[in-house]
Amino acid sequence: MRDALIVWGGWAGHEPEQGAAVVKEMLEGEGFRVRVETETAAFADPAIRDYSLIVPIYTMATIEKGEVENLTAAVRGGVGIAGWHGGMGDAFRTATEYQFMVGGQWVSHPGNIIDYTVDVIRPDDPVMEGIASFPYRSEQYYMHVDPANEVLATTTFTGAHAPWIDGVVMPVVWKKRYGEGRVFYSSLGHVASEFQVPQMKTILLRGMLWAAR
Template sequence: MQALIVRGGWDGHHPVASTELFVPFLREHGYEVRIEESPAVYADAGVMAGIDLIVQCVTMSEITAEQVAGLRDAVAAGTGLTGWHGGIADSYRASSDYLQLVGGQFVTHPSKAPEFVVGGEEDNYLEYRVSVTAAGHAHPVTAGLADFSLTTEQYWVLHDDLCDVLATTTHPAQPWQPWHRPVTSPVVWTRRWGEGRIVVTTPGHSLDVLEDASVRTIIERGMLWASRTPIET
């Protein structure tokens, strides 16, 4: 099995340290791991034809039309794609073809009440609940997991109906916010694209969140499930 890690973009999401957390897991499950520091490899059809799983951690950044076409073609042909947080849900904002592939886009993470805002990234750390859906209870990526709480960025995500949502979170309508009713966003979803499988997990802003037992379990199971030849978890 061949796994390709593509990492880069905004350093605030720790693309090197976060992906290194999962390299031992991949190797223990029989993958040979190749690491690239940009999406340029996506345009190499010869390389991509041999990849069983892509683990992407590239926040924002840019991608060329040839690179995103190579990624889409590889997934359609059976290569799995997975990632977490901004490394997959806030990548390549200018590419509508990429956004269609992954099916969801980060738009914001609501902040604390104004009186608690001090100007740091902690302003956006909220305690929130992750709720496993009925579909999630039956899916290999999230089966057997109970609902759990996190204190970190709570992603507000735009998504479409091709996503199979395995877990959600609800943004409350707070007095200091402009929306008027609670809004539910997906936290974990899967997606079929041609012969390929995609898994997106929105928590993962920092290493401690990735090391949360539930988050890590979801990401690791997602890697195995998304692979060209899915591995039983």
């Protein structure tokens, strides 16, 4: 049986507890044994190096040096890490090694909750198989991203809320390697109700399974 660790907390507006419950059920449905923690101290546990998957859900928080060092070392050693939206992409703003591992950092969502399009650019990838480009209503994340990411889906900003970014194409879903570990990220999922969007839920589940090998 594969083991997964979910660590949730941070800003309550992203509904981390509710999201953790949904993801726990998803992973258990795939045969994982899931451990759930609510403190970043869990990242310092040497045992995480034996897990198949880590899912951080911890927006706008801080992480101690020893915690981030153990977490990044575990992923470099082969543990998968996967997550979504601010729970992974805006978790620890001062931890640059964490951001290097993730492959991006949130910086803005012009217009807040808006309608936009998610464009699937790698329909041949198993994560995106059978999923066409689709409309979405949520925060459209503007991120600083790693050019080494393997981008699977993007979105294009219209400039309606920030004219100087009109036409900017921004990654939405990506995967990458960090040492021996697999890293997966999707910027979709501001609140837990977005798991009701089939494409969002399917992409995240497939991404977590890819990260966990």
